[in-house]
Amino acid sequence: MAKIKKGDLVQVISGPKQDRGGFRGKQGRVIEVLVERNRVIVEGVNYVTKHVRQGQTQRGTKTGGIETHEAPIHVSNVVLVDPDTKKPVKVGYRSEEVVKDGVTKTRRVRIDKKSGKDLK
Incomplete structure (x- = not known):
């Protein structure tokens, strides 16, 4: 990815x-x-x-x-x-389960390694 x-x-x-x-x-x-x-x-x-x-x-x-x-x-x-702080970040990934039309899928979400918040 x-x-x-x-x-x-x-x-x-x-x-x-x-x-x-x-x-x-x-x-x-x-x-x-x-x-x-x-x-x-x-x-x-x-x-x-x-x-x-x-x-x-x-x-x-x-x-x-x-x-x-x-x-x-x-x-x-x-x-x-x-995008919020306008400072460079290191990127990690976290698995997230998404339920759509009764089907559960796992997707990977980009996160900031330091704070752990999602990067859109």
Whole structure:
């Protein structure tokens, strides 16, 4: 089970500090999780410039140029942030029984290891 999901608030914990042009300590929402590569794309973090070849659409408008967008970073370089306190937390799991339509199912819930409260 993945500790980080799309839409989570995360904080970068490695790399150069922000005053040196890095992203350490910066928080942002997860845009996409690349499970097979163990990477996440975080909003506003790890910007790269990409040169796109100039082309032409059916209408005749020009495309291409220099674009900037977020690049993926490794999952081990980010940590989940508690939405209430806005501080990084370590994540654990707890089993929870859910009864739906008379059927009992067990599911795993993400919790803060220190306080034991649920992380939504």
